[in-house]
Amino acid sequence: MVRCGRPLGGGQNCGASMHGHPTKMSYEYRCRPALDGGCGRLSRQGPAVDNLITQYVLPRFEEHGAPGLPLTPWPDTHKLEISEQRKAALQEQWYAGEISDSRYFPRLAQEETEIKRLVNEQQAWLIRCHLGAGERMDTRARWDGLSMSEKREFLSHLLVSVIIQPGTKGSHRFEPARVIPVWRATVGGSPAA
Numbered sequence: 001m002v003r004c005g006r007p008l009g010g011g012q013n014c015g016a017s018m019h020g021h022p023t024k025m026s027y028e029y030r031c032r033p034a035l036d037g038g039c040g041r042l043s044r045q046g047p048a049v050d051n052l053i054t055q056y057v058l059p060r061f062e063e064h065g066a067p068g069l070p071l072t073p074w075p076d077t078h079k080l081e082i083s084e085q086r087k088a089a090l091q092e093q094w095y096a097g098e099i100s101d102s103r104y105f106p107r108l109a110q111e112e113t114e115i116k117r118l119v120n121e122q123q124a125w126l127i128r129c130h131l132g133a134g135e136r137m138d139t140r141a142r143w144d145g146l147s148m149s150e151k152r153e154f155l156s157h158l159l160v161s162v163i164i165q166p167g168t169k170g171s172h173r174f175e176p177a178r179v180i181p182v183w184r185a186t187v188g189g190s191p192a193a
Contacts, residue, residue, distance in 0.1 A: 004031040005165040006042045022088045048174040068187040077147035080118040087111040
């Protein structure tokens with residue numbers, strides 16, 4: 001959902017999807033390398049972007065309700081988060097050259113299979129717990145209890161993408177104005193502002 005907004009020649013923006021990359025302290029969003037369809041020249045602090053988007057999205061959930069939000073969080077949320085963390089740690093080891101290709105790729109395939117299985121279980125659970133579209137609830141109070149994949153699911157109903165533009169040259173501070181949400185044409189049956 002997060003896209004690179006770095007200007008390229010000819011008035012075009014990069015537009016490549018940015019991916020999460022673990023750092024020593026947290027994580028960041030990075031544009032894909034040039035060989036993978038991106039420019040590879042833009043990154044942004046992940047928690048700062050996520051917090052800003054949450055601030056933008058929660059009032060819309062409160063205004064329009066959050067159809068499909070289950071009454072209780074998915075019981076295996078922790079298993080999915082642990083699997084995603086194991087995959088990220090494995091990738092970090094491989095990037096650092098701490099693990100060989102022959103050990104990395106089979107283990108990566110195992111982790112991805114487990115993540116896919118858990119995501120499928122979560123989707124089935126969400127379908128079973130689906131609420132009526134007219135029901136409303138206090139999403140602000142429940143947001144923090146949701147897993148990252150559950151939050152992504154709800155964000156996908158409101159946002160087409162999030163464009164991250166380059167910051168001011170020489171400044172290392174987070175600039176909220178450089179993170180631009182692209183809302184879906186309609187949210188809750190009315191035009192998005």
